[in-house]
Amino acid sequence: MSRTQQAIQEFENTIQEKMRAFEAFLSIPSVSSDPAKKASMLDAANYLKTYFEGIGMDAAAVYPTDLHPVVFAEKRACKPDAKTVLIYGHYDVQPPDPLDAWTTPAFEPNVRGDYLYARGASDMKGQIVSVIFALESVLKTGDLPVNVKFILEGEEEIGSPHFESFVRDNADLLECDIILNPDAGMIDKDHPTIVNGLRGLVYFEVRVDGPKADLHSGLFGGNIANPANELAKIIAQLHNPDGSVAIPGFYDRVRVMSDEERREIARIPSSEEEFLAVTGSPALYGEQGYTILERQGVRPTLDVNGLYSGYIGEGSKTIIPAYAFAKISCRLVPYQQYAEIYDLAEKYIRSLVPPTVKVSFIKHSGGPYYFADDAPGLENLVQAFKDTWQKDVIFKREGGSIPVATVMQEILGVKSILTGVSLPDDAIHSPNEHLHLPTWHKGVQAYIRFLTSFDA
Numbered sequence: 001m002s003r004t005q006q007a008i009q010e011f012e013n014t015i016q017e018k019m020r021a022f023e024a025f026l027s028i029p030s031v032s033s034d035p036a037k038k039a040s041m042l043d044a045a046n047y048l049k050t051y052f053e054g055i056g057m058d059a060a061a062v063y064p065t066d067l068h069p070v071v072f073a074e075k076r077a078c079k080p081d082a083k084t085v086l087i088y089g090h091y092d093v094q095p096p097d098p099l100d101a102w103t104t105p106a107f108e109p110n111v112r113g114d115y116l117y118a119r120g121a122s123d124m125k126g127q128i129v130s131v132i133f134a135l136e137s138v139l140k141t142g143d144l145p146v147n148v149k150f151i152l153e154g155e156e157e158i159g160s161p162h163f164e165s166f167v168r169d170n171a172d173l174l175e176c177d178i179i180l181n182p183d184a185g186m187i188d189k190d191h192p193t194i195v196n197g198l199r200g201l202v203y204f205e206v207r208v209d210g211p212k213a214d215l216h217s218g219l220f221g222g223n224i225a226n227p228a229n230e231l232a233k234i235i236a237q238l239h240n241p242d243g244s245v246a247i248p249g250f251y252d253r254v255r256v257m258s259d260e261e262r263r264e265i266a267r268i269p270s271s272e273e274e275f276l277a278v279t280g281s282p283a284l285y286g287e288q289g290y291t292i293l294e295r296q297g298v299r300p301t302l303d304v305n306g307l308y309s310g311y312i313g314e315g316s317k318t319i320i321p322a323y324a325f326a327k328i329s330c331r332l333v334p335y336q337q338y339a340e341i342y343d344l345a346e347k348y349i350r351s352l353v354p355p356t357v358k359v360s361f362i363k364h365s366g367g368p369y370y371f372a373d374d375a376p377g378l379e380n381l382v383q384a385f386k387d388t389w390q391k392d393v394i395f396k397r398e399g400g401s402i403p404v405a406t407v408m409q410e411i412l413g414v415k416s417i418l419t420g421v422s423l424p425d426d427a428i429h430s431p432n433e434h435l436h437l438p439t440w441h442k443g444v445q446a447y448i449r450f451l452t453s454f455d456a
């Protein structure tokens with residue numbers, strides 16, 4: 001039996017006790033947003049530390065931060081020149097509310113059919129233990145060919161407020177060649193998936209001021225510019241008729257997709273009907289010349305996220321509103337720079353404002369795009385997934401963002417492999433969150449293959 005097969009066999013042989021350990025971890029209500037659960041957060045961190053000690057890690061420690069602690073663990077490889085894999089995870093979970101919507105209580109793990117139900121089963125305690133169990137089985141059956149480190153934070157669900165400073169303060173401890181982040185997921189249970197790009201963001205607010213107070217529209221309407229009308233005209237000029245963004249220079253740095261990339265994206269199953277069913281919208285909309293998934297992951301966008309002006313109470317009130325404002329954000333793609341896009345947007349919008357009103361801007365937030373089709377260790381994981389699922393890996397661009405990956409790239413200089421074995425219908429952040437156990441099982445096997453792949 002091969003080295004890898006021995007480790008996989010070891011996992012199969014011990015699955016019962018591993019499930020008990022997993023369920024004990026899920027039973028700890030580590031809700032990071034709830035101040036009343038502070039002790040549970042520490043319990044969950046200590047649970048991990050104790051488990052790491054039990055499987056023979058060289059180091060396992062709980063590091064305090066200003067809020068919830070970070071768990072770090074490390075196991076050195078059998079050879080001195082081995083590469084180092086850092087595994088990122090978060091042990092905090094979303095609040096379980098609404099409680100009465102759960103079939104069985106959120107922190108009493110329950111297996112029904114192929115599914116394990118509990119808060120955190122999929123996002124992401126199940127993802128964390130899949131890698132820990134893989135490592136455990138590798139350690140029990142022979143030498144470890146790669147250094148393994150874990151960084152498990154307790155604040156992901158509240159925006160990781162102390163993650164960046166922790167990574168900065170502990171950059172030496174976290175030094176690595178490869179980063180594995182299993183907090184993404186699969187497109188469906190038959191397709192192992194790696195996310196190789198995320199969109200960036202720039203968010204700002206435009207305020208248009210007219211008269212010093214709301215005016216009687218009968219006395220002043222027609223002579224005084226209406227800020228709501230003017231803002232609407234401005235917004236109408238932010239897009240071209242073909243659905244593209246009209247800000248000059250907006251697309252200047254956008255990376256052009258290769259034909260191969262477009263073919264790769266086209267392999268991902270998606271349908272117009274599904275998109276419409278999920279959203280309830282009457283018809284699709286979008287930039288001409290691109291598919292749904294290209295628009296979602298590879299093309300930048302601009303959207304009004306909030307709009308306010310004048311009287312919005314019941315009935316009617318005949319006024320010229322004093323002001324109007326819009327919250328606007330752009331999803332950005334490689335190689336757009338968020339600070340530059342903000343400047344271009346502000347300049348363009350200012351050029352659209354008539355002298356009858358005044359405009360001002362509030363800059364909210366910005367974050368860079370992420371592009372990692374060359375993350376180190378990628379080939380090892382691709383092969384491990386292929387060997388486990390007997391299917392080619394799907395590479396996916398995601399529309400949202402994963403700030404921790406950007407933070408680690410900036411500070412540690414290593415791009416993350418974004419993956420995981422959660423499924424789109426796991427109900428993460430919702431009642432009855434669950435994990436598809438057969439898929440999770442395959443995930444452990446794949447991570448065993450990944451860890452032993454560094455043998456050569």
Ligand SMILES: [Zn+2]
Binds near residue numbers: 156183
């Ligand atoms: Zn997560």
